[in-house]
Amino acid sequence: MIYLTSAKNIKSLFATVLASIALLSASLSLAQPVLRVSAIPDESPTELQRKFKPLGEYLEKKLGMKVAFTPVTDYAASVEGLVNNKLDLVWFGGFTFVQAKIRSNNQVIPLVQREEDEKFKSVFITTRHDITKLQDLKGKTFTFGSESSTSGHLMPRSFLLAANINPETDMKRIAFSGAHDATVAAVAGGKVDAGALNISVWERLLSQGKVNANVVHVFYTTPGYYDYNWTVRADMPPALRAKLANAFLALDKSDPHDKEILDLQRATRFIPTKAENYSAIETAARSAGLLK
Structure with a gap:
């Protein structure tokens, strides 16, 4: 049997489609931000x-x-x-x-x-017993964290410069680990002589037993900064x-x-x-x- 669609039915179908589109648009606009x-x-x-x-x-x-x-x-x-x-x-x-x-x-x-961020600090760590102060880093290998890190690069660098140590000219080699926990791993694994990271991550790794304080130790803690x-x-x-x-x-x-x-x-x-x-x-x- 063949059914012929009247103009009235086409208009009704078209109206239904438009209504469905409007409802969908409304529901999308009300989607949870x-x-x-x-x-x-x-x-x-x-x-x-x-x-x-x-x-x-x-x-x-x-x-x-x-x-x-x-x-x-x-x-x-x-x-x-x-x-x-x-x-x-x-x-x-x-x-x-x-x-x-x-x-x-x-x-x-x-x-x-x-x-804690009002007076945040960075720590300098090493496994070596002949590194006890910033000046001992001359001629040594060293890693910062990320180049854009405040506590893993910028502030440690500024305190080094204040101590008349230019990382590029006074150290044997510098590297960037990319993250604070990676800095600890690099120092603990002997890839570098020393490194700097934020004190919060250092304390977390210590509390979780993920670093051996008898092997890796802090030899310098910076003054506080925002x-x-x-x-x-x-x-x-x-x-x-x-x-x-x-x-x-x-x-x-x-x-x-x-x-x-x-x-x-x-x-x-x-x-x-x-x-x-x-x-x-x-x-x-x-x-x-x-x-x-």
Whole structure:
């Protein structure tokens, strides 16, 4: 049997299709927004994911939106991701924050930092007993972390220069391990005579038994300086920015669930911060020739 479609039926079908498209468009526009988060890769990807998971779940509840963590390949990618609107919130070191500030023409805002980041420190480590002070590094092999690392390169370099040690001319060879835990591995494995990394990672590796303090030891600890922070773009809606900052500030170590999050972040608590806190790092970077 053959059915002939009337003009009326065609109009009805067309109207149904249009209605379906409108409903689909509406549902897509109402799709749950996503906060895209990342961090400088100063530790292994698995460690970064482990540290962020409870924090991400906490932020989802506080913000009422999905939170997705995306690892990046290197420090520069974290800067470009935020500046180019591919990321919304990034865990920066002080130097990478300064790079993002300059790269974006001051269009990024540091929201919060750990209380520990007000007076952060780097440690210099070695397996050798004839290295007891910075001056003993002359003629030795040495590794920094990533070239864009505040605590693994910029500040250790600035303290070396202040001690009249130029890594390029006074040391036998310098290298860049790429991450703090890789620096410890390079020193412990005898690939270099000494290295520098952030004190927080060093203390974590010690507490986890992943480094033998009888073999690898600290011979110099730097004075304190401002370091890590959570940064957003300046075009983030003010209401969301306030909710995000308040979520971090509300974390309380007396609450068992919050304590788990803070412990993984190696933080006592989060406190507000501002761009001016990192002016000394910018000055150090320019003095070291690391900012053009």
